[in-house]
Amino acid sequence: VGELRTILHVDMDAFYASVEQRDHPEWTGSPVIVGADPAHGQGRGVVAACSYEARAYGVRSALPIGKAWRLCPKGVFVRPRMGRYAEVSRQVFDILRTYTDEVEPLSIDEAFLDVTGSRLLFGDGATIGRSIKARIRRELGLVASVGVAPNKFLSKMASEIGKPDGFVVVECGREREFLAPMPISRLWGVGPKTEECLRRMGLRTIGDIAGLRAEDLEASLGDHGRHLVRLSRGEDDRPVEAESEARSVGAENTFDEDTADPQVIRRTLLKLAERVATRLRGESLVAGGVTLKFRDEHFRTVTRSATLDEGTDLAEDVYRIALRLLDRVPWGGRKVRLLGVAATRLSPAAGGARTQLDLFGQAGSGPPKRLRHVARAVDEIREQFGHASITRAALLPESKPGK
């Protein structure tokens, strides 16, 4: 406590797009845009990632894909290959973990490292940072930006400010002058709403906030305000936490066209429930709760959730509960834009409620146990022969109610 730490933030540059360019050398130097199908400007969805060549046209992540298509009609538009990115991500994290066990993933392409205890072995933070960048480039053919600082927040700011191919070290004692000129929107946890709130108070730069007392922001922003004052001064004692349990597992789908067709809606819920349940089983988790997300044609979002008596990892259970939750959505004849299903209140499956019940008779010989066996068999078949090798009859394209 109080000891001076050395924290690294490692962030892959334009990760999905860079992987695509590396895997398709003919795209090197071209604007590559990873995201939804642009469908000649009619597509729904947004840009997930784009190369720096694409950014020169004004394309950005989260931009609607149709707009990106108009800004950059000659761009290479590709659908995300999440499995591939996850694979490359594992390779990146393997490299990071050779320097320390204290690696906290922030996302698929970003991590904090606490290398305080690694310095005797590998050299100071800057040396480790340079070494990581070099290995990622040499072994994976990809570019990472790295920030080195005494805490998480400063290291993240440092890696961001150097992008692309960044390498920025924040010297102890220079934290506040490093942060002061930056706009408040760069503060971690300041989004559009908070920015507007701060702006109305006449605050523009991080330096403006650093000059306040914690109480000055507490009135308008509560605990969050106190936290922001600390960050703006470069103060952040949050530890790097390597282990963390997932809190929820979800799947959602935006329709190509808004719909009110009950059959389409039920099929979609079943498909989403199956995605969620498959992931639960894959991670040996059971859900103690289910949340349904409903977004209507006017983009109004409603959620309904339920707590379960027993945990489950079966699509049939998740689907049944999702259907019940759907009955509680006051949708008054509007069309649906998006449906989502999430499993919450997760706990480890070993000795999970359902399994335990099985041990004590009746319930064990009933449908849940058989369903569980079927689910596991399907998981194995898909692992061996691919996801499309086996499908529920209810999800076949030509399936009709009552047939």
Place this chain on the structure above:
DNA sequence: TCTGGGGTCCTAGGACCC
């Protein structure tokens, strides 16, 4: 330019219990 999909954390209000 109509706004994805995967998450996390926080808050406020009500139910319920003592």
Place this chain on the structure above:
DNA sequence: TCTGGGGTCCTAGGACCC
């Protein structure tokens, strides 16, 4: 016959992040 205060759990929504 109208009343306190503390604590916990649950739900719904919202802000934010990548």
